[in-house]
Amino acid sequence: MDRSLKWRTLALLVGLLLCAGLLAPTWPGSNSLPSWFPFKKKISLGLDLQGGMHIVYTIDLDKAVDDKASELKRDLDSRFVDDKVDAKVKTPSRPLGAVTVILTDGKKKAEITSQIHSDYGSIIEDRDCAPDDGPNAICVRVSTSYADGIKKSALSNAVSTIRDRINEKGVSDPSVVEKGDDIIVELPGDPEDAVMRETRDLISQTSKLEFKVVDDSTECAALDPSLTTTDPRCAMFRLFKHVGSVGNEDKATDPKALALGITAHPDLWRPEDGGTQRTDYYLEAFDREDTVTTEWAAKHGCLKKDTPIDNGKVSCKVTGRQVIERYLLGDKVDGTKGLFDSDPSFKFPDDHQLGFEPIDPDPTAKEQHALWRTYYLDRSVRLTGSAISNASASNDPNTGRPIVLLDFNRFGSRLFGDLTAQIVGKKLANILDDKVESAPVINVAIRGGRAVITMGGGDVLRQERERDKLVNVLKTGSLPAPLREQAAQTVGPTLGRDAIDKTKLSFIIGIILVVIIMVGVYRWSGSIAVFSVVFHIVMTLAVMAVFGATLTLPGVAAIVLSIGMEVDGNILIYERIRDELLLGKSVRGAVDLGFSRAFSAILDGQLTTAVAGWVLLQYGSGPIKGFAVMLLVGVFTTLSTNIWVTRIFFDWYIARKKGQLATISI
């Protein structure tokens, strides 16, 4: 054996090992892989193979525009009352988003028209009046550019919202993809299951944006220490004392909290206009794997057919939020007693509640678990998303820090002005779908219908990401959720199982027939081709595992097809070698020429297939996409097995029979 062959053989073995490693997590019963194992991703089965729901949502833009028109009407109505203008505002149903103002006094028309235009700017555009509107009518409509803006932010916001909502419900392996103007959601599992139904309801529900005041513990700090154990303003301070934090072991630390990874921290800031330093205490916990009862797991959707049950308990992912909630409030599902039950002195007053904010893990941190922190909130809703007319991303002209510009509608700006005047120095939490999105400090009373939210510390990139998220939330949070189901598909897993069996069968028979043909015609070389087919399949699956791809029935069909193409490559090479041998070449020369001359034909054939696959990937949806992905993977693996793997086997074959070889079994 020459040196290069040795190295190539070694590389082949390493490649095989790598493939085996990549496929290990997919192998049944691989739950017990050690944690150091480098490969985690596995091939998941498509809905057609395991059952579930496939739902296509679209953004109902018409509804959003219509609602915007109604909001304009409300706003104008309140403005005309304030300004004592005698006018009637109508929202005719056609054209979409139309608003008509009919003035009693025609003299003010020009003045009011320009006022409306300067106030609403790009949100509205002029339109022609209907004949019966009269001469004193001002006719505008929600502008198309604004509608496009809504659509764009609504789409990207909807995708992340849907993802959040599904994750909250704990449906496993969901897929949420944006495609054109549609959002495609795939949920594996039993469609009639309670968790699935709830998830489906939740997805189409309106996002709800609320503003609540964060009640910090500054006033508690001013109290006489003897009062802190009972005063309602010190609820968080007491929790802070009780829970303690890691690195502060000299303070009282609740062992139960410590075991759950819950820590308490103070948050300190000073308002920009000076004044006293403010203090807020909060709890923090990471998402974690925990053993929970099967009831709890079933309720939160992490109990699946193949989940190993140990003594009535299973291992589940528990979010940091759930960890803290269970610790404080207990859990009715499995009868866990919380701190508030065992010691009522910690209980919050009725007019307060705990809010939770998910914090993205620090990208440099070793542990990439999501972190949740609490806010102690005044329960009353001070403002909702309907108060906001527009939000946009910007940067502070002086400091360059990312900011969010908010436009309130007339009604909202008054409320917001009053609210911010009351709470200067405090934090105002904006809560979307029961989750705190951000809680900026209010530095001054904000009047005039415009507000700026300056993003908090941290690095600029992260601030920008948070800002864009907030803008999306604010923009669409003020809209009624315009998500509408376009198509819904439920796939029963029984039919899937039947389909799997049949596809498996045809797969096996197909391969056997290929073996018969190849070995029948090319004898020994034919069996080399068979081995390279096996390698081809292993490699295809390994590539799928790298991307954590989903295997669907059409995907299996594509694998079968790519086997045909892979065999074609071998046939091309073998025919070429035969030709060269017949021309009187030596065996080694014929093999060399066979491989090099067949190459261009193989490459052209595979690349044209790749072109078709790529187009399918762009336009196909659902089943076609699965097919296209496999076709492309097949092109890659076919090229490498044809050119490289088969060659190694031929070189072995020749090297084994040293010296003058008259012919080979081909």
Add this chain to the structure above:
Amino acid sequence: MTDHHKFRYLLPPGNNFAFVAKFKIWVVISVLLMCVAVGSLFVNKARHGEYMNWTIDFKGGTEIIYAFQSKASHDYIKVDPGSVRAALTKAGEKGFDVSEIDWEEKDKRIESMIVRTPRFSALNPEAETKALDEVSKKFADRDIGKATWSGDRLFVRSKKPIKNQEAAPVFAGAGLELKPWLADDAQRFAQPDEGTGDYTQVFSMWGLDRQYQQVMEKALDGTDAVVVQSYGVGAKAGDKLRDDAFKSIIYSIFLIMLYLAFRFDIRYAPGAAFATIHDAIMVIGVFAVLWQEVSLTTVAGLLTVMGYSVNDTVIVFDRIRENQAKLKDKKIERIIDISINEMLVRTILTSSTVFVTTLIMNIFGTGLVRNFAFAMNIGVIVGTYSSIFLAAPLFMWISRKYYSGPAPARRRPAPVGLASPDSPSPDAPEEP
């Protein structure tokens, strides 16, 4: 050139069929067949009202599979599709289609029925509006903030809660049947939203599957109809899919042409384009004549056929290009014949392996897989035919017509990443 190699020949070496001599006949036959294929589309339009047997992927609608159990023994039983059809017709359904489908569960064959209907939801716009009106009228005292339909579910936001039992008769008035709430649902909907104090209720209607189920159970005495699977596509989504599918076909033809013009030269492109379009039309024609279902998967199959056809053509072209450089003194007809003859064994072998694997998929596969495999079966046959009898001769015709004299041998791009042949033999192609 003694044969001491003992190859197992599929064909004795030295085969020398004249392929291109009568190419005009083949082209005429092919064009005629293509006309028949296109004509059959119009025949279908006249006979069935549609050019092809579009599935709900493209038309929009719902597809539901029912299995039937005897009420007494709970065993699966076979039901006559005629009686299902009669039951649905009696219930006033239009445009539906009932066919048999069977599958295996735990070694038991279950014979079931697949019902396809152009309807997407159990609701029609009139029923939706009517139900909406009824709900807002009946529950005016609850101060309804907003009520919107999404699919077969109505989302209602109100200041005071509405119970499922109260709502059911209201929906029944509009001809709709309300799904009962699960215990969890009832609890969830009975709690006001913390912030706004509003109650949000979701009223789900029974879908088409249930509606049909009841119709069938009423008609088939002593039988339970079980929904195995249901699949719905909105009409708008269907239109979009059809557009996407059409676009993907056009784009792939164009891109493949571009590739050929780049890798070979422009003379090769029309032949390959004609062959590819021929194959696509023939597959479409067979689907049209046999009134076979055309689904998204069929389009995937069609595109694979086109990819395969080009692949097959390219491999023949590759040999022609090589032989052109090698046999400069020969006429182009001869070169093409030699090339096709040289590649004949490979063409037969490859076509038969692909054909055999897809045939097996056709025989044993279900639904999607079978539909795809059928397209491939036809595609392999027409694809192989077209690359030999259409693509190569067309290339010859263009070469003769527009490039008289010996065709300039285009420089062959060097194969990448491969060892060069050991010794340049006299018949080796020109290396750049």
